[in-house]
Amino acid sequence: MAITDVDEFAHLTDADIENLAVELDAIRQDIEDSRGERDARYIRRTIAAQRALEVSGRLILAAGSRRTAWWAGAATLGVAKIIENMEIGHNVMHGQWDWMNDPEIHSSTWEWDMSGSSKHWRYTHNFVHHKYTNILGMDDDVGYGVLRVTRDQRWKRFNIFNLVWNAILAIGFEWGVALQHLEIGKIFKGRADRDAAKIRLREFSGKAGRQLVKDYLAFPALTSLSPGATYRSTLTANAVANVIRNLWSNAVIFCGHFPDGAEKFTKTDMIGETKGQWYLRQMLGSANFDAGPALQFMSGNLCHQIEHHLYPDLPSNRLAEVSVRVREVCDKYDLPYTTGPFLVQYAKTWRTLAKLSLPNKYLRDNADDAPETRSERMFAELEPGFAGIDPATGRRRGLKSAIAAVRGWRRGRRTEVGPATDDLAA
DSSP, rough: BBOOHHHHHHOHHHHHHHHHHHHHHHHHHHHHHHHHHHHHHHHHHHHHHHHHHHHHHHHHHHHHHHHHHHHHHHHHHHHHHHHIIIIIIHHHHTTTGGGGGOGOOOOOTTSSSSOOOHHIIIIIIIIIHHTTTTBEEEETTTTTOOOOOOOSSSOGGGGHHHHHHHHHHTTHHHHHHHTTTTHHHHHHHTSOOOHHHHHHHHHHHHHHHHHHHHHIIIIIHTTTTTTOOOOHHHHHHHHHHHHHHHHEEEEEEEESSSSSOOBOOGGGGGGGOHHHHHHHHHHHHHOOBBBBHHHHHHHGGGGGGHHHOTTSSOGGHHHHHHHHHHHHHHHHTTTOOOOOOOHHHHHHHHHHHHHTTOOOOGEEEEEEEEEEOOOOGTTTTTTTOEEEEEETTTOEEOHHHHHHHHHEEEEEEEEHHHHHHHHHHO
């Protein structure tokens, strides 16, 4: 099932993991030492461009009465919301720009254009998710409380609608993120502190209320003063823009956490976890997708999810160069570097959700060696001392080689079973 011993799974010694931490620390230090005006200029220009784009979208909606103008305005506003949430809000609130000491671009002051409170998100995401990444029972992002994304989650009847729940979550993703911090499940089970829950609910209601007024009352009323627009046309355009943002954000985030190769862990992995082991868990629990400059920008540079999880507070515009060095580290220690085309990675998340809508007894793959769920037990048949130097090639053998070896055996066995089955059928 999920990984219970990350060191054993990774085929690394204690010394390897310590050296891994030293090398990854060196990458961080190099980026921190080189931060400067180029990076500050990048975020300021991004904020200015995003605001100009948002104003343009609202002006198009106010000035144009044609259907094409409505779609152009809604799409422009949707793109502006994506940039604000992904490349600006998410990254600013991670503290990526705190070193500038600019009160406007600081993690403690930024409030993003979403229904959820930035204060709540900084706790559920920055602290809980990034500290306990993919640890079952500790990271609420593993399924968001409604989706079954690993076989370690007990199948329940409502999981049969896994695909339906994800479609609903994707459309209203900002609300899923906003409600996450309320811990509604704990409230219903009577395990939540009532006073603390009331405070969270009051803070959520205030932020969500302001967001609803802005998108569905204030701006529609303002643009309805123009002869080229109506209250309803702007209201529906704002709703469409929010859905565009929600669908895109959901896709990017799911590509970073639920495609094949993004591992899940048990609580035992946290016991006595060293810095090197934390680094290792982040590398194994995250996934990237291939992207050019435009897709990098529109994803908030979360196409480099592995690098983001290693260095959540480093400027997003530097993650592309960091990724080159992280990939070299993975090659050195024979660790997998999970990446692939965006559409392929996203399709894999939907495939996983479709498979796991069924109970485990209907699934073909071994629970310790499935595309979406692996553990150290998948290597039980490897000979002792597999990790180390391959005598045939002289290259290091680690997790990447071990996975390839086990998969090779499985393919071979299926090939052997296939002809035998055909002979019996004949």
